[in-house]
Amino acid sequence: MRKEVPVAVIGLGLMGQALAGAFLRAGxxxxxxxxxAAKADPLVAEGAARAGSVAEAVAAGSLVVVCVTDYAALAGLRPLIGAVLGGKVLVNLTSGTSEEAREAAEWVDAVGAEYLVGAIMSMPQEIGTAESFILYSGPQAVFERYEAVLRALGDGVVHLGDDHGLSTLYAGAGVSLMWSLLNGFLHGAALLGAAGVDASAFVPFARQNIETAAGWLAGYARQVDDGVYPALDATIESHAAAMGMLVHESEVAGVNASLPRFVKDLADRAIAEGHGGNGYAAMVEVFRKPRV
Ligand SMILES: NC(=O)c1ccc[n+]([C@@H]2O[C@H](COP(=O)([O-])OP(=O)(O)OC[C@H]3O[C@@H](n4cnc5c(N)ncnc54)[C@H](OP(=O)(O)O)[C@@H]3O)[C@@H](O)[C@H]2O)c1
Incomplete structure (x- = not known):
């Protein structure tokens, strides 16, 4: 792949402007x-070409990057983009679900183009810097052909597989983890706060807990992949007993007990399904089923 590749950027909101600026600065x-149209003015002043229509923009790029609010906004642009997209590569950096990403892949295929889906894990001001991190999915060969160009947005890029839905699913798994972590920290801060302890005093202990739990992940993952959950340390039954105590502590302290109660509910379901004597990783069996 030669160094300079004509790029079209469609959608110049906060993120689209950052993306286009990074491509420009990379040459x-x-x-x-x-x-x-006025949102293009600063980029045009930096050297970007202004397209008078979506079709004109798509026609000018080998790599066509779309970053609009959501897939509903993209749906309105599809006929205009699709008419001239044949033979090009569309990189969709619009947030959506894996279902939307896969459905759009069928549309791109039908118009004779190739398709990558990206999930941006960074803020606009981080694009083009060492802090940028973008997850991609779609055909490996297409990613490899354009990887050097995509690195204009920052070296933090990873390709997760041919399935177009994977970047979105990884992003979802990541925020699920973060929300759980942050909710645990904030519930703990509320519980300690009721005893007059500042949240700041909790931080070193919380960090130590996070590091300890992070060290367990690889072993848990092996158990999840193998489908066998030997209790190497504590059983789910022991965890459930400790969860019951935390529910009680929260209620006595007058803080919201919803989080430990929800966690205990999950453990109780795992026990009801026969996993009481297994290790904690067996809880994945509860997450694998929709709630009935
Ligand atoms: N900003 C972030 O920190 C961030 C981080 C990760 C991912 N993202 C994702 O990046 C995408 C864009 O976010 P943003 O922050 O740039 O949002 P934004 O500033 O609100 O910009 C939205 C863009 O979508 C365009 N748009 C909306 N509806 C449209 C329609 N019906 N037809 C044509 N264009 C339409 C807007 O055009 P107008 O200017 O004409 O309104 C604008 O260019 C979103 O999917 C967002 O989730 C953003």
């Missing part, structure tokens, strides 16, 4: 289009 001839 790629960049054509931009936005529904509200």
């Amino acid at each position: 790629h001839p960049t054509t931009v289009w936005n529904r509200t």
